[in-house]
Amino acid sequence: MLTSHQRKNDPEALRARLLDCAASLITEEGLPALTLDKVARLAGVSKGGLLHHFASKQALIDGLFAQVVAWFNGRVDALIAPDRNASARFSRAYLAVIAAIDMDEPEQRRLAVLILMLSSDPHHCARWNAWVEARLERHRSTDRSPLARTLRLAADGLWLSELGGGPDSGLEARSQVLGFLESLGSGTALSLATAKAGEP
């Protein structure tokens, strides 16, 4: 029992748990099947409690989306910071973050799956694009080459494939592609070495 003797009310933890449970449900049953009841039940609260923290279902999903984007953004920054090679810096980091996602780790898989789920909605799609465009603006001096574009597209494809469990997913396929892109970049001052490093 968690509710033993001391009631440390901790609303923020609940908020986080609600987000977490929602993410979990989406990965398992898809976004259309998400209901407030299920989220509330899984989180161990009433629906009223849920609606206290998130005024509407949309607000819940938006919260989830914001969390994912923030996470992704952070990962990208973490990879860009120590990168001494300017060429396509952002796009390489973009690819690296996606390629480094471990689909067997529930938490990471969760975060990854989400963006696809949300991307099927034009509204969130636009928000994601806004983020990418903002970052591209920041890196406009380094990430406007066709190579940079291609890297990003390959990353998206990798992502999509990985999520769907397609024939080009899995560790083996991924490292094949990564290796190919790497070899390709060695001739054009591209290095994806940092891509394989995990945490700092």
Place this chain on the structure above:
Amino acid sequence: MLTSHQRKNDPEALRARLLDCAASLITEEGLPALTLDKVARLAGVSKGGLLHHFASKQALIDGLFAQVVAWFNGRVDALIAPDRNASARFSRAYLAVIAAIDMDEPEQRRLAVLILMLSSDPHHCARWNAWVEARLERHRSTDRSPLARTLRLAADGLWLSELGGGPDSGLEARSQVLGFLESLGSGTALSLATAKAGEP
């Protein structure tokens, strides 16, 4: 009023129109927002009329899915047939079909959007994978290289980006990437020249 004086009954046309309207709605509002009522109304029939042709909502979506896959399959075949270069034949065709999609043509855009929409559902995702795997099996002697994989992934990324209207979409971006991949392939017996050809 369309229902003026002459009722040319033509059930097949209606069936096609229903599929068309459903596709249209999905592209605009996303699959989760699709309802039988909307489809019926947009097609100018009653819900009962719709359900006469498609026994359930699932049947409607399945019908749509089958149509898209058949279309895609046909396009790929049309590109493979005259291709004298064996290397990564299927994967190049895969990329070419996607790259050749004109997003300004409502019909093509519709077909393209669908697969993403459907891919957000694990069930359809599996069906799509099954198709790809079947084709890969047929082309296992030509499309197992890392390059082939990369081509397919880039295609998926292109597709995804184009659908969402992201920063890497549009004719300019597309031709940049196409050109890059082409130049890259020129050293490895890869030619995407056929990719730019439209209809025969």
Place this chain on the structure above:
DNA sequence: GTAAAAAAACCGTCTGGACGGTATGTCTTG
């Protein structure tokens, strides 16, 4: 420090509407 007051956190129930699907017609076509 402590009691009162206010606010926030959370619960359980209810409802109005949407939506998938059915049942039963009516009309057209062959």
Place this chain on the structure above:
DNA sequence: CAAGACATACCGTCCAGACGGTTTTTTTAC
């Protein structure tokens, strides 16, 4: 007149959100 093509009416379910209450926490007042 039989069968398919469609319309109309209706049912059961599910679900988002509203509402009113109860408990916990924080603030205020003394």
